[in-house]
Amino acid sequence: MSTRTIVPFGPQHPVLPEPIHLDLVLEDEKVVDAVPKIGYIHRGLEKLVEKRDFNDYVYVIERTCGICSFMHGMGYVEAVERIFDAEIPDRAKYLRTIWAEMSRIHSHLLWLGLLADGFGFEALFYQCWRMRERVLDMFEESTGGRVIFSVNKIGGVLKDMPADMLARFVNNFNEMEKELRELTNVFLTDFSVETRLRGVGILTRDEAIDLGAAGPMMRASDIAIDTRKLGYAAYEDIDFDIITSKDCDSYARCEVRIGEIFQSIDIIRQAVSKIPDTEISIQIKGNPNGEAFARMEQPRGEAIYYVRGNGTKFLERARVRTPTFTNLTPMLKTLKGADLADVPLLVLTIDPCISCTER
Amino acid sequence: MREKYVLAEITSDLLPLKAVKAKHNHARLVQICSVNTATGYDLLYSFAEGYNFVNYKVAIKENEAVPSISDIYPSAALYENEIRELFGVNVQYINLDYHEKLYNIDKETPFKTKPAQAPEKPKFTPEQIEAMKKAAAAKKAAAKAAREAEGGKA
Incomplete structure (x- = not known):
């Protein structure tokens, strides 16, 4: 048996924008075990629910993460609306759907950029982030924010998008789509990219179920489950297929995410063509009493929100099960047996969001 | 499509049995969460059978032991380490035990509500x-x- 060495990976590492620590146990160049340590940015956001009014807590939960901030707000308000058994106006549902899909596009473009940066393809990284910038501009125009949007409220949304703005956004996405085809083609066909991704970090279908993989990580292991099919927000009226891959490797995860960018553009087109002209919010009176779950498909996978109220304006518990937390176990599995040089890339392929994980 | 939503209250000794049953039905373990109550904790175990959402609520007292289901669902280990470290739930026999070293937090864990001064x-x-x-x-x-x-x- 060769000598075992422990190499610390993180919390500060060039591929990690956020801090997570892994103790990598190596035998020569092969990883035999990985021990995670998290909590460097634990802010106690779930605990804060005891000190904030349930309406104000929307602003707190949005700050869980800067990339899926819209969806965190949306998941929480949907869970509270379920306690009240409130039916929000249709236009609000469609607006939530549009913003959620825009979040998915910008998140996936961010990830593609980081992946390109991870294997040293700087030009590709800049191109991905240049495209992402256009989505952020649209967010700024429609919500007033580029990172934190604060457009969700319990009972609907706070801002409306006029018809001409929606038409312009669809035009923008149509233009982007052509450029994106060219850009993503590099990820899917370039020789050097393929050599880094093909056959690396295999996660089989059974392992994905046992280890609790979520989102693109799970769908890349040929499991056709997408929480959007539950029909929350306006997804009930939207026609889309679940994107999966049979390859189960890092390339498959990249392929699924690229497919989802184009799918999101299509969903936005459908939502804009079907959006009804109704109110954007209803007034909800009283305090929540009871408990409810809400499930969302975030860019990184299924997120679960649990809320328990006791009839006062302060909730007893608000819990977010974020996709990265559940994807950590499959990630540790893919690390075992990998080369040390592939570790940064394998950590990236789960699209880690450590702020979400630690809350 | 609307999900089938189930929330059943069970005792902690039935938990491994329910987990085995869920595994047999090809369900995924999607989350484990702990809620502080006046006498102890409410633990919520959620399984997704396809799109159906099956939840088990286990109400336990302050120091009551709960068996781990990590031998049945390996993904449970991370959740169980979390609720033990941050909430102080006495989870026993976790197959991947980080011994309260998963979270690197300066403040003392588990977080307890301070008694009124x-x-x-x-x-x-x-x-x-x-x-x-x-x-x-x-x-x-x-x-x-x-x-x-x-x-x-x-």
Whole structure:
């Protein structure tokens, strides 16, 4: 048996924008075990629910993460609306759907950029982030924010998008789509990219179920489950297929995410063509009493929100099960047996969001 | 499509059995969460069978032991380490045990709600406060008298 060495990976590492620590146990160049340590940015956001009014807590939960901030707000308000058994106006549902899909596009473009940066393809990284910038501009125009949007409220949304703005956004996405085809083609066909991704970090279908993989990580292991099919927000009226891959490797995860960018553009087109002209919010009176779950498909996978109220304006518990937390176990599995040089890339392929994980 | 939503209350000894049953039905373990209650904790175990959402609620007392289901679902280990470290739930036999070292937090874990503290003892008694008020008023009156006397001289 060769000598075992422990190499610390993180919390500060060039591929990690956020801090997570892994103790990598190596035998020569092969990883035999990985021990995670998290909590460097634990802010106690779930605990804060005891000190904030349930309406104000929307602003707190949005700050869980800067990339899926819209969806965190949306998941929480949907869970509270379920306690009240409130039916929000249709236009609000469609607006939530549009913003959620825009979040998915910008998140996936961010990830593609980081992946390109991870294997040293700087030009590709800049191109991905240049495209992402256009989505952020649209967010700024429609919500007033580029990172934190604060457009969700319990009972609907706070801002409306006029018809001409929606038409312009669809035009923008149509233009982007052509450029994106060219850009993503590099990820899917370039020789050097393929050599880094093909056959690396295999996660089989059974392992994905046992280890609790979520989102693109799970769908890349040929499991056709997408929480959007539950029909929350306006997804009930939207026609889309679940994107999966049979390859189960890092390339498959990249392929699924690229497919989802184009799918999101299509969903936005459908939502804009079907959006009804109704109110954007209803007034909800009283305090929540009871408990409810809400499930969302975030860019990184299924997120679960649990809320328990006791009839006062302060909730007893608000819990977010974020996709990265559940994807950590499959990630540790893919690390075992990998080369040390592939570790940064394998950590990236789960699209880690450590702020979400630690809350 | 609307999900089938189930929330059943069970005792902790039935938990491994329910987990085995869920595994047999090809369900995924999607989350484990702990909620502080007046007497202990409510643990919520959620399984997704396709799109159906099956939840088990286990109400336990403060130091009551709960068996781990990590041998049935390996993904449970991370959740169980989390609820033990941050909430202090006594989860036993976790197959991948990080021994309260998963989270790197400066504050002492598990987080407990602090017992209500006794109100601080006031610095002065009401009699002392009254005496101080009187002294201040007398001082003010003396100063006023002195000013008036000075004004008369001028």
